[in-house]
Amino acid sequence: xxxxIRRILLSLFSYRVLALVRWDLHFISxxxxxxxxxxxxxxxxxxxxxxxxxxxxxxxxxxxxSDDHWFNVDGYxxxxxxxxxxxxxxxxxxxxxxDGIFCEHVFEHFDFEQGAWLLREALRVLRPGGAIRIIVxxxxxxxxxYRDSPSELLAHRDTGKNFAMDAVNSxxxxxxxxxxxxxxxxxxxxxxxxxFQNAARVSYGEGNVSKSMLLDDQAYLWESLYVEASKxxxxx
Numbered sequence: 001x002x003x004x005i006r007r008i009l010l011s012l013f014s015y016r017v018l019a020l021v022r023w024d025l026h027f028i029s030x031x032x033x034x035x036x037x038x039x040x041x042x043x044x045x046x047x048x049x050x051x052x053x054x055x056x057x058x059x060x061x062x063x064x065x066s067d068d069h070w071f072n073v074d075g076y077x078x079x080x081x082x083x084x085x086x087x088x089x090x091x092x093x094x095x096x097x098x099d100g101i102f103c104e105h106v107f108e109h110f111d112f113e114q115g116a117w118l119l120r121e122a123l124r125v126l127r128p129g130g131a132i133r134i135i136v137x138x139x140x141x142x143x144x145x146y147r148d149s150p151s152e153l154l155a156h157r158d159t160g161k162n163f164a165m166d167a168v169n170s171x172x173x174x175x176x177x178x179x180x181x182x183x184x185x186x187x188x189x190x191x192x193x194x195x196f197q198n199a200a201r202v203s204y205g206e207g208n209v210s211k212s213m214l215l216d217d218q219a220y221l222w223e224s225l226y227v228e229a230s231k232x233x234x235x236x
Contacts, residue, residue, distance in 0.1 A: 016176050019175065019176045019177075020176065026075070026076075027075065027086040027088075030075065030084050030085065030086050031086050031089060033084070034084070034085065034092065039083065039085070039092050040092035040093075043083055043092040043093055044092075044093070044094055046071070046082070047071065047093060047094065047097050047098075050068065050069075050071065051068040051069050052069075052099065053069060053099035053100065053210070053212070054069060054070075054071060054097070054098055054099055055069060055070050055071070055098060055099060055100045055101070055102060055212065055213055056070075056071050056073065056093075056097075056098040056100070056101045056102070056125070057070050057071065057072040057073065057102050057215070058073060058087075058101055058102065058103040058106060058122070059073070059074055059075075059087070059103055059104070059105075059106030059109075060072035060073065060074050060078065060080070060081060061074055061076075061078050062078045062079045063079070063215070063217065064078060064079050064080030064081050064082075065080060065215070066080050069212065071083070071098070073085055075087065087110070087114075087118055087121075088110070088114050088117060088118075090121070091121045091124075091125060093125045094125070095124055095125065096125070096126070096127045096128065097125045097126075097127070098125055098126055098127065098130060099126075099127055099130050099210075100126070100130055100131050100132070100133070100209060100210060100212075100213045101122050101125075101126060101130070101131075101132040101133070102132075102133050102213050102215050103122075103132065103133070103134045103135070104134075104135040104215065104216065104217060104220065105135060105136065105137070105217075105220055105224075107134055107136050107182070108136045108137055108178050108179065108180060108181055108182065109177055109178060109179060110179055110180065111179040111180050112180050112190075114179070115180060115190055116190060116193065116194060119132075119190055119191060119193075119194035119196070120194050120195070122194070123194050123195045123196060123231055126231040127231070128231055128232065128233045128234045129230060129231060129232075129233040130230065130231050131208070131209045131210075131213070131228055131229065131230045131231075132191075132196065132228065132229055132230075132231075133202075133207060133209050133213055133214075133226070133227075133228050134187065134226075134227050134228075135216060135220060135224050135225070135226050135227075136181070136182050136187065136224065136225050136227075137171050137178075137181055137182075137223050137224065137225070138182075138183065138184075138223060138224055138225035139171075139172075139181040139182055139183045139186075139225075140183040140184065140225075141223065141225070142168060142171050142172075142181070142223065143168070146164050146165070146167070146168050150163075150164035151164075153167045153168070154167055156222050156223060157170055157171065157223070171223070182225060183225070184201050184225060184227070187199075187225065187227050188201075188227070191227070191229040195231075195232070196229035196230060196231065197229065197230055197231075197232050198228075198229055198230045199227065199228070199229040200227070200228050200229070201225070201226065201227055202226045202227065202228050203226055204216050204218070204221045204224070204226060207226065207228050208228055209228055
């Protein structure tokens with residue numbers, strides 16, 4: 001039955017339209033459910049009772065941490081996700097809730113304007129002096145590898161087609177899931193405009209944040225840009 005419905009819908013609408021509508025309907029459902037369940041109040045109480053330091057795993061997916069020092073959130077149910085939320089709506093957390101935020105291969109799923117909104121919310125919920133660690137596909141590396149070594153790009157992103165431009169498209173689009181691919185300059189700009197300071201390009205498994213925040217997935221190592229920044233300290 002599901003296959004038949006899918007065929008009928010695809011005969012009427014493009015895959016792109018159906019993908020976007022599916023996501024919109026899902027997050028409408030998430031917002032409605034959160035409203036009925038008083039999600040902001042529940043999140044606030046959890047944060048008040050939580051151990052310190054407390055870190056936010058933003059878009060944890062199936063890699064949510066089972067740890068008292070981590071609060072896992074995502075748009076979809078997954079392992080250890082404690083809060084479902086629509087990232088493009090006000091986050092259900094009080095100001096200055098978290099000591100750090102980890103966000104790996106999530107930020108590229110939002111367009112440039114939505115990304116700016118996410119970073120402003122991240123700044124709001126971080127404690128003064130708290131840090132954010134963002135990991136995204138590195139647009140500069142992807143394009144540079146396409147230019148200089150197409151075979152290397154194909155080795156890391158096999159799309160089933162034997163030409164490197166298809167790999168480039170899969171990074172920049174990914175079935176309409178990816179909305180904006182960053183390089184260092186554009187991500188630094190977003191962080192500074194949001195109010196962060198000390199933006200720095202770092203490496204896999206290394207950085208200026210607490211070691212507890214280094215949750216980097218090795219599967220993303222080759223293709224990723226690693227960036228950190230901090231919320232200004234009120235005392236400085």
